[in-house]
Amino acid sequence: MGLEENVYVGTSVVDMYSKCGRVEMARKAFHRIKEKNILSWSAMIAGYGMHGHGQEALEVFNEMRRLGLKPNYITFVSVLAACSHAGLLNEGRHWYNAMRKEFGIEPGIEHYGCMVDLLGRAGCLDEAYGLIREMRVKPDAAMWELYLVRAESIRMLSWQKLLQIGCLSWMQLTLGTMFSCPIYTQKRECGKMWKE
DSSP states (O other): OOGGGSHHHHHHHHHHHHHTTOHHHHHHHHHHOSSOOHHHHHHHHHHHHTTTOHHHHHHHHHHHHHTTOOOOHHHHHHHHHHHHHHTOHHHHHHHHHHHHHTTOOOOOHHHHHHHHHHHHHTTOHHHHHHHHHTOSSOOOHHHHHHHHHHHHHTTOSOHHHHIIIIIHHHHHHHTOOGGGOHHHHHHHHHHHHHHO
16 A cells, blocks of 8 residues: 555645645545545645635535535635635635535634635625624634735725724734734835825
């Protein structure tokens, strides 16, 4: 038996190739695993997802389900991240809802982060903000920063509004000051340059 046929070694190889950007090599290593487990499938989904191959990631996810494996918490992080990186808004919404309703998995901070990223990239800032506000776990500084970066990058909100909505929450979490908020600092410096 080759080492890559072992589920633990094979899954590690899939993960390694994926992180190195060698998705096809990851897929070959994945196929060599004799008895795949949920971690193997999740690693392959994540591998496709991290490189923007959302459709391929969902194909692997659907294949896993057809074989009777039940997705877990980590599998859904991989699926939602794949949707986010590929801009698959409708698919991301569908699987986020199915995760809770069909599979009984309550979203954690990672799932919320994927959805805020997905919604932010798609310009659905009100929906992303609403999701943050209804989270069952307290949003952390990273969540607010993600929201702020997405909102600012698509220029959907003025930077003053961004500060009002997100940076204040971000600052409360980090116990920082207005000057520690990256977007505020960037805009403040830009404003100084215009005055000079």
